[in-house]
Amino acid sequence: MGAGDVTSQTEQVMANLTGALADAGCALTDVAKTTVYVASSAREDPVAAWQVVSAAFGGHDAPSTLLGVTVLGYPDQLVEVEAIAVRGKH
Secondary structure (H helix, E strand, O other), X not given: OOOOOHXXXXXXXXXXXXXXXXXXXXXXXXEEEEEEEEEOOOOHHHHHHHHHHHHHHOOOXXXXXXXXXXXOOOOOOOEEEEEEEOOXXX
């Protein structure tokens, strides 16, 4: 993760999540819960991240927690999305 603003990082995180889910035979519609972490003290940054996450999930409204945090694990990382998915029989 690295350069960019909250919105662009969230878009990349969601692309990465979609790819990881696909590799596991799942999709965003299989996500049962998310936690979205945004490294910012400005209230508008978590809101901006949530708008991207919400748009990616579309009509699938999984329970979610949105948190503003001081720092994340990598330099310049602003966003992290943790997701729990349940793979069902399709």
